[in-house]
Amino acid sequence: MDEIKRIERRKQATLARRHIFTETVKPETFITSLSEEARENFFAGEKKRIETNLKKRKIKKGILTGIGVFVAVLVSALALVPIFFTFLNSFMSSEEIISNYQVVFQSMSGHATQGATYMSRMPVLKLIPEQVTIKQYTTLLFMNPEYLFKYWNSIILTLPIVGGQMIVACLASYSFARYRRKRREVLFFSYIILMLMPFQVTLVPNYMIADTLGILDTIWAIILPGIFSTFAIFLLTKYMRQIPSGYIEAATLDGASEWQIFTNIALPLCKNAIFALTILLFIDYWNMVEQPLVLLIDTAKQPLSVFLSQINEPELGIAFAASSVYMIPPLLIFFWGEDYLVEGISRSGIK
């Protein structure tokens, strides 16, 4: 009985609702006011307008990307020009180089204005050598043992520093990241200050300590301070502090020792940063000029960077080949580890 009543009532309610709806007057809109034909015309016009708008937007976007690409290409071309020239010029014969660039170096060395006005022709900057030879390379690598020795000097200076500093830095930054007490933070801040010190401030201290330890004029005078440089510690600590504490707590609950946490959790998580730092350190120390210049008195022990920086007119012929050969290891490392480098650099800057 109740059921039937309810159904009835609902029916009535629905009907009432429908009634109301049918009763409401539809508001006269712009579209409905138009006749059938006019409406179609209107829609066609709208469609056209939208299409042209879209096209305009597309063109605008295309132009903008074009400008963007142009700027990017320009900037990267500027970035790559010196590298390209060095490489391409290394295939010229040494007579060609001297005839091309002698003007430049005459104006550099002393008798500038006189010689410059006398030789009024401009230096020829050529991309493609007249005669492609690898004579420069052969003279460099096979005729001149001095050059190879310097290359070897560069290697035995750079590799121990990079390896040593990475090991020391991993340990120290793990400590700084995990054990955060007030005194440690003060110590960490002083490490940062040390990192920011330009080499010229630490030059005298380095010289003094090398003198007292009796390692002046040996490669250890450069390697030892290099190993304990604090640059890597700063970045690695920043990285290790991003490790979620939950990982470490979980490991401790599972009974891992500190050493296990360090080797099995902290280091693998920082793999990218470690690779990136290794690359950065390598290029930094491969590049060094000041330290060997000051701390190594014997020129036979100095690395190639110092030699290259002191190249004069007579050696101009092989200079480009020497520069290219010197550039190759860092560039190879860069191409090999670019992804690690980018990833490692990226995460160091974000909180």
Next chain:
Amino acid sequence: MRPGSEIAQPKTQKVTRSAVRTVSKEEAELKLINRPKPKNVTPLASTKLTPDDIPEFEDTPERRATLELRKKRHWKRRMREWGIFTGYLTPSFVGVLLFFFLPLIMLFVTSFQASPTNAKFVGLRNYERVITNPAFIEASKNTLIFALISVPLAVILALFIAMLLNSGLPGKSLFRSFLLNPMMVPVASVVLIWQVFFSYNGVINGIAEHLSDSFQKIDWLKSEYAFVVVVLLFLWKNLGYNMVLFLAALNSIPHEILESAEMDGAGPVKRFFAIKLHYLSPTIFFVGIMSLINSFKIFREVYLLTGDYPNKLYFLQHFMNNKFTQLDYSMLSSGAIVMCIVMIIIVGGLFFAESKFDKDVEG
């Protein structure tokens, strides 16, 4: 008696039950008043702790022994923790102590002596000599100006390029590696090419002369323009690194916020200043610090390009180097100490500003 059972009970029993209840209530109150003071209660956060609440233990020898044991264990644990982490730090700490801190102290001491061989205390005379030295003043002015120009330029241009690459350009990663390339190239290798470009008879002058006859040759490396050249070199070398940092930071900005801002009608400029800059601020700070460090490393390039005594580019580093070759140690050490102090002030100020700014952002 359970309260739920009263429903089923007949009415007649209710009177007696209530009587029983009143009695029990009074008793309970009495009990409450006369209850023994609790000896061992953990106080809740809301209750106030009175001296009575603190449990009293009898001072028996056993109790003392347990207390001592606890203390010992606590210290043992702390010492163990300290020991482990100090162990990790030791190699670095010893090295830094030996090669950086100790020499710095020696430096500090010699800065107060007449000369390294003559250990007479001369007070602040060395500092006076350094600060009034025109070369030192010139050098610090140049260094400061260089940092003030090049660091903001490096930050802003890198941010611009990063945003350009991030705006959906094709071949983004290719451009990124191109721009990162100069960082990997040893200075000594490309110095030659820079010289070919910028020297008096160099390529740039040649091209400019070729284009217009009225062009006066500029000696790029020895006039005021040397500054421009070095700033260019600095940017050439560092833009890639900064750009990678900014690219990462731009990618970490939450997309929802940018989208909702766009829906609300914020234009690209507004979106940049109101949202992106906010999220980028830690990165900007970091990039600034790294650029500052690198701006001190530019000496290498300047030295290789222009030698010991450049005209307009006489930096603090040149001052140090030249004093070093002149063996003027007392002046050198006091100069280094002055530089050190200035660096500490600058960096400390920057870090202080960052921590304050961070609080503002979070709060």
